[in-house]
């Protein structure tokens with residue numbers, strides 16, 4: 001079977017499995033989706049592209065944006081960035097506060113909320129117009145001027161974002177936030193509100209499958225070493241306290257979001273995006289995880 005046939009067969013199989021997940025409801029606006037949506041898109045380095053199901057519908061990428069904000073901050077700051085946060089899996093939920101006190105305000109990694117809030121603070125300090133410049137950055141990576149934030153989703157999250165407010169203030173009390181917490185959080189909520197479809201998401205992440213090089217414009221976004229490290233972080237921390245399970249079952253670096261999206265990378269080969277909004281108890285797409293597990297099993301295309 002070729003790649004397209006494997007994606008199609010896996011999709012048909014997983015589509016009919018009983019979805020035990022539930023919609024994320026802690027952000028009110030996220031409930032306004034068709035919970036049965038299910039889409040997949042794969043983009044390869046050698047320009048094979050294929051989508052199935054609701055791959056053309058935009059959804060909220062939420063925490064998947066943390067990989068993109070890290071990429072921009074890392075490209076600006078280089079290795080100095082690791083004085084502000086760590087590179088170890090936390091083994092805790094994405095929004096957990098528990099380790100921060102013992103760790104003196106240094107988040108374990110950039111993909112838990114605490115770490116992504118520190119990355120937002122870094123971008124706020126380094127960029128003149130962070131919101132616009134970040135958008136230009138992701139638009140240029142995928143040569144797609146359609147990408148945008150959703151002010152509705154950002155406002156919805158802000159109205160209930162008490163835990164993130166707590167995280168940001170707590171980190172600031174240790175001196176690891178330079179800017180006003182409300183500014184940092186507004187930017188963080190904007191990042192999480194980015195909307196795109198599976199096709200756009202897989203194209204956007206293709207640079208991480210291509211050694212940090214933009215496949216559309218052939219320019220370098222990250223060095224090879226930085227790209228390797230971001231993929232390593234996705235592998236070890238991309239699914240919070242389910243990262244081990246994702247490595248075990250799927251075997252690819254990847255990142256999930258509470259909007260039900262998952263993107264995964266096979267270095268030097270492909271990026272694949274899956275969207276199905278109902279989440280398992282760890283906050284990762286139930287069917288998305290199932291699809292990728294079946295896909296790498298059938299295709300034997302995992303990194304292990």
Ligand SMILES: NC(=O)CC[C@H](N)C(=O)O
Pocket residue numbers: 061062063064094095113157164192256257258259283
């Ligand atoms: N895991 C996620 O996608 C969480 C992102 C969400 N914006 C939050 O901060 O809670």
